[in-house]
Amino acid sequence: MRKACLQSVYELAKKDPRIVFIGSDLGPGTLDDFKAEMPERFFMEGVAEQNVIGMAAGLAMEGFIPYVNTIASFLTRRCYEQLAIDLCLHNLPVRLIGNGGGLVYAPLGPTHLAIEDIAIMRALPRMTVVAPSDAEQMKQFMVETPDWPGPVYIRLGKGGDPVVSRPEDGFEIGKAIALRPAAEVALITTGVMVNRALAAADQLKADGIDCGVLNVHTIKPLDREAVLETAREARILLTLEEHTTTGGLGSAVLETLSDGLEQPWPVIRRLGIPDVFPGEYGSQDSMMESFGLQPPQIAETVHQILSETPLSKAS
Amino acid sequence: MAIKPLKVQGNLQSPPLDQRSRDLRRLVIDALDGGGRGHIGSSMSLIEIVRVLYDDVLEFRPGEPDWPDRDRCILSKGHGCLALYAVLADKGFFAKEVLKSFCKQDSFLGGHPERGKVPGVEASTGALGHGLSIAVGMALAARLQKRDRRHFVVLGDGEINEGSVWEAAMSASKHQLSSLTAIVDYNKLQSYGPTAEVMDLEPLADKWRSFGFSVAEVDGHNVDDLRSTLGALPFDKQKPSAVIAHTVKGKGIPFAENDATWHHKSRLPDEQIAALYQALEDE
Numbered sequence: 001m002r003k004a005c006l007q008s009v010y011e012l013a014k015k016d017p018r019i020v021f022i023g024s025d026l027g028p029g030t031l032d033d034f035k036a037e038m039p040e041r042f043f044m045e046g047v048a049e050q051n052v053i054g055m056a057a058g059l060a061m062e063g064f065i066p067y068v069n070t071i072a073s074f075l076t077r078r079c080y081e082q083l084a085i086d087l088c089l090h091n092l093p094v095r096l097i098g099n100g101g102g103l104v105y106a107p108l109g110p111t112h113l114a115i116e117d118i119a120i121m122r123a124l125p126r127m128t129v130v131a132p133s134d135a136e137q138m139k140q141f142m143v144e145t146p147d148w149p150g151p152v153y154i155r156l157g158k159g160g161d162p163v164v165s166r167p168e169d170g171f172e173i174g175k176a177i178a179l180r181p182a183a184e185v186a187l188i189t190t191g192v193m194v195n196r197a198l199a200a201a202d203q204l205k206a207d208g209i210d211c212g213v214l215n216v217h218t219i220k221p222l223d224r225e226a227v228l229e230t231a232r233e234a235r236i237l238l239t240l241e242e243h244t245t246t247g248g249l250g251s252a253v254l255e256t257l258s259d260g261l262e263q264p265w266p267v268i269r270r271l272g273i274p275d276v277f278p279g280e281y282g283s284q285d286s287m288m289e290s291f292g293l294q295p296p297q298i299a300e301t302v303h304q305i306l307s308e309t310p311l312s313k314a315s
Numbered sequence: 316m317a318i319k320p321l322k323v324q325g326n327l328q329s330p331p332l333d334q335r336s337r338d339l340r341r342l343v344i345d346a347l348d349g350g351g352r353g354h355i356g357s358s359m360s361l362i363e364i365v366r367v368l369y370d371d372v373l374e375f376r377p378g379e380p381d382w383p384d385r386d387r388c389i390l391s392k393g394h395g396c397l398a399l400y401a402v403l404a405d406k407g408f409f410a411k412e413v414l415k416s417f418c419k420q421d422s423f424l425g426g427h428p429e430r431g432k433v434p435g436v437e438a439s440t441g442a443l444g445h446g447l448s449i450a451v452g453m454a455l456a457a458r459l460q461k462r463d464r465r466h467f468v469v470l471g472d473g474e475i476n477e478g479s480v481w482e483a484a485m486s487a488s489k490h491q492l493s494s495l496t497a498i499v500d501y502n503k504l505q506s507y508g509p510t511a512e513v514m515d516l517e518p519l520a521d522k523w524r525s526f527g528f529s530v531a532e533v534d535g536h537n538v539d540d541l542r543s544t545l546g547a548l549p550f551d552k553q554k555p556s557a558v559i560a561h562t563v564k565g566k567g568i569p570f571a572e573n574d575a576t577w578h579h580k581s582r583l584p585d586e587q588i589a590a591l592y593q594a595l596e597d598e
Contacts, residue, residue, distance in 0.1 A: 040458075045486060046482075046485070046486075048485065050444070054479065055451045055483075058448065058450060059456045061430075061438070066452075086449060089439050090430060
């Protein structure tokens with residue numbers, strides 16, 4: 001996904017002279033083609049995230065569209081005030097590409113995890129927050145970015161994530177995609193959790209339970225209508241996120257439902273990471289398992305809720 | 316040019332304030348009076364810096380604040396905005412009467428300056444340590460667009476405690492941004508007290524020099540000194556420039572000078588406002 005994202009920046013920059021790239025201190029070889037062909041628009045600015053964001057703001061004020069890339073935890077937390085003031089207050093078209101959203105950097109420990117990034121980014125007025133599900137969706141999304149107004153935070157997965165997006169669905173920022181039609185059990189999810197939601201839905205289907213799956217690739221602005229529509233059809237609604245349940249997708253969905261969903265409400269569960277610093281290492285997958293976010297666990301959670309709350313059809 | 320080192324301790328031996336410097340200070344008090352509050356000490360130390368910038372250095376068009384070829388000037392110490400507002404009003408970016416609306420609900424003149432609201436303001440500042448990075452980006456943009464303009468950032472001495480300032484300084488130097496000048500309003504008093512005690516900046520000129528800037532020190536209330544120094548920019552065609560302006564917090568108001576309690580004042584009674592105007596008459 002990262003490769004697809006950065007390749008898109010390169011392709012876009014070839015066509016659009018407003019686009020510049022700013023990295024912090026990325027791995028050797030990053031965007032070598034960009035650097036070789038458009039050296040004046042390629043910046044590698046060192047481990048200085050505050051300056052990187054301020055500098056991007058200055059470039060954007062003068063008509064450029066900076067794409068900034070570094071590790072998600074540092075891109076969101078380290079320079080938060082610059083994001084709020086330099087980018088959001090000034091409403092500037094800077095694109096923030098965060099490597100390793102969620103638990104990708106599990107073996108590197110809690111300093112490198114980005115599990116509250118969605119919460120803190122969506123708290124900023126004017127910030128758009130997008131977490132594509134896979135490399136193909138990333139490509140579809142990236143072509144929409146140059147002319148999108150205001151700042152955008154782009155959450156990257158690890159790479160090599162299974163492609164579950166479908167070309168025919170297209171991509172519109174702020175428009176959720178129903179990968180499985182709304183049903184009495186609904187899974188609302190984002191980013192690389194989409195593939196796990198689909199696998200869980202397949203497993204539940206085999207057990208005779210239809211699951212709707214809504215890919216909310218844009219967490220902000222949230223597709224309010226799609227979320228409400230999904231909730232109206234559902235008796236059981238789960239939000240699934242590789243993120244703390246404090247302030248992320250689940251919270252955004254609840255806020256929307258609270259503002260617009262008529263009674264009766266479905267049973268709602270938010271699956272994600274509890275309010276902790278994960279204390280283990282391992283891998284993204286093993287950590288997801290620890291937090292009950294792998295497909296069999298998601299299916300099991302649905303079964304458990306069903307055992308307590310039978311669907312209308314079954315009762 | 317040969318830059319004369321200036322070692323300043325305690326009160327400066329600046330020439331008396333001339334009529335224009337006192338007029339601009341009166342405009343600051345007009346705004347203070349209207350808003351009933353303001354960073355008076357921090358603004359009074361800045362007057363000659365912004366005066367000389369706007370009178371003698373910067374290219375701009377008050378009737379066309381977004382004129383693309385204007386020089387960019389960012390007041391990074393946004394709390395000194397009263398000084399900037401006074402000069403912008405004096406130059407005709409907006410009417411002087413607007414100063415009276417300072418901090419009022421519907422005013423465009425807030426307690427910190429905002430881009431898009433105040434004609435002539437390039438960046439919304441107030442959170443400290445942001446302006447220099449933004450100017451680095453603007454200067455890089457000018458280079459890419461082959462525009463021959465200059466970029467000025469006015470920083471506070473307390474402000475440069477922020478690490479982001481030094482990140483930006485490294486970046487400006489790396490890119491050899493000779494179109495960029497950082498001016499430090501070195502009044503030696505931050506909010507709590509003397510910079511020497513809260514967070515000592517010395518050796519300040521050496522710090523900027525070691526970060527790759529060409530540095531000059533000036534008496535920040537000596538208009539001739541400021542004119543000749545700022546008129547000699549850039550000091551080095553391969554480097555960004557830094558001007559350390561030795562100033563007096565509260566300059567021009569004897570009872571407020573060098574007094575940290577005058578950094579910011581609110582709920583100023585009428586008699587105190589009258590005393591501020593009177594102090595300028597006596598100066």
